[in-house]
Amino acid sequence: MPGQPISFARGAPAPELIPAAELAECAYAVAQRDGPRVFSYGPGGGYGPLREWVAERHGVDPGRVVLTVGGLLGFVLYVGEALARRPGRVLVEGPTYDRPLKILAREGAEIVVLPMDAEGLDPEVLEAELRRRPEPPSFLYTIPTFQNPSGRTLSGERRERLVEVAAAHGLSVLEDDPYGLVRYEGEPPASLHGLEGGELVTYTSSFSKTVAPGLRTGYFVLPEAEARAFEERAVSTYIAPPFLAQATIAEFISRGQFEPNLEHVCGELRARRDAMLEALGGSFPPSASWNRPEGGYFVWLDLGEGENASEFAARAEAEGVALVRGEDFFPRGSGLGVSSARLAFSYETPERIAEGIERLASLL
Numbered sequence: 001m002p003g004q005p006i007s008f009a010r011g012a013p014a015p016e017l018i019p020a021a022e023l024a025e026c027a028y029a030v031a032q033r034d035g036p037r038v039f040s041y042g043p044g045g046g047y048g049p050l051r052e053w054v055a056e057r058h059g060v061d062p063g064r065v066v067l068t069v070g071g072l073l074g075f076v077l078y079v080g081e082a083l084a085r086r087p088g089r090v091l092v093e094g095p096t097y098d099r100p101l102k103i104l105a106r107e108g109a110e111i112v113v114l115p116m117d118a119e120g121l122d123p124e125v126l127e128a129e130l131r132r133r134p135e136p137p138s139f140l141y142t143i144p145t146f147q148n149p150s151g152r153t154l155s156g157e158r159r160e161r162l163v164e165v166a167a168a169h170g171l172s173v174l175e176d177d178p179y180g181l182v183r184y185e186g187e188p189p190a191s192l193h194g195l196e197g198g199e200l201v202t203y204t205s206s207f208s209k210t211v212a213p214g215l216r217t218g219y220f221v222l223p224e225a226e227a228r229a230f231e232e233r234a235v236s237t238y239i240a241p242p243f244l245a246q247a248t249i250a251e252f253i254s255r256g257q258f259e260p261n262l263e264h265v266c267g268e269l270r271a272r273r274d275a276m277l278e279a280l281g282g283s284f285p286p287s288a289s290w291n292r293p294e295g296g297y298f299v300w301l302d303l304g305e306g307e308n309a310s311e312f313a314a315r316a317e318a319e320g321v322a323l324v325r326g327e328d329f330f331p332r333g334s335g336l337g338v339s340s341a342r343l344a345f346s347y348e349t350p351e352r353i354a355e356g357i358e359r360l361a362s363l364l
């Protein structure tokens with residue numbers, strides 16, 4: 001197959017969606033202006049002005065915000081704290097983001113998968129699990145908006161019910177929301193954090209999808225009682241985060257570039273999503289099905305009963321198209337997700353997306 005493989009596997013922004021020139025100017029300006037601070041050790045919770053910006057958006061004291069080295073390393077810190085505070089099983093959605101599954105397995109957590117439907121996690125399934133085993137879980141990990149990998153979004157009604165169930169059972173919840181702002185249409189539902197008030201729900205997001213992933217800047221908005229221990233864990237893990245990256249984002253925001261950039265990114269991603277949906281609709285057989293996310297990076301494809309997405313992915317690779325099989329988003333050996341696959345439309349141009357989907361369709 002000539003040329004570069006077409007990647008529906010990379011849950012990353014295409015290089016042309018990264019505002020590199022503007023960020024370079026911001027980085028230079030903050031290094032010039034605030035060099036001694038950004039090139040030193042500093043508070044483990046991160047660069048003050050950016051912490052304050054996040055705190056204001058979430059209506060909390062800046063002391064409850066910790067800027068982490070990407071959202072994912074923050075997840076490692078969160079898991080360490082949560083399991084130390086309350087050992088036990090960790091509830092996750094099925095399917096869910098594969099890296100946290102690996103981290104949880106490595107940390108020795110018992111992982112309990114709660115099946116989802118097209119509307120996301122079902123709070124009644126959650127409640128049934130909490131009743132079935134009364135000893136409290138360590139926490140629930142959920143990605144309620146434009147979920148990785150399924151692209152699904154939890155409805156407003158379910159969010160309210162989920163918060164009710166969590167409150168009734170004293171369940172800690174980690175709401176992971178890196179895609180929430182990457183919405184191209186429709187009204188955003190309230191966050192679990194906002195609905196609950198932030199006593200049980202910890203909110204995490206990242207600038208990876210809204211600005212640039214290479215800046216490695218994520219953030220956690222923690223319950224008051226947990227913020228200090230979380231920050232101390234960050235300090236004992238890496239002393240302090242890279243302030244130049246965080247100060248660059250703060251500068252990008254203060255120059256008024258955050259919102260226009262996000263609008264641009266959303267417009268580009270909408271075109272990519274539309275290209276993927278149109279190509280799927282035009283070439284895939286009726287036995288296959290997929291969803292239509294209003295934002296984010298992913299479409300969840302089901303090839304139909306009896307189909308094996310691992311074999312499909314291997315044949316796709318030979319045709320120069322990469323995707324991630326559904327099984328990878330469930331705990332190893334669970335036997336779930338066999339006929340499904342995640343298709344990321346964030347990385348390729350609309351033209352290459354159409355070409356890639358045609359090639360996939362020719363395999364069916």
Ligand SMILES: Cc1ncc(COP(=O)(O)O)c(C=O)c1O
Nearest residue numbers: 070071072097148176206208218
């Ligand atoms: C659901 C989810 N959480 C967290 C992350 C981690 O992002 P980062 O470490 O780049 O902030 C990702 C990245 O793709 C993700 O999809």
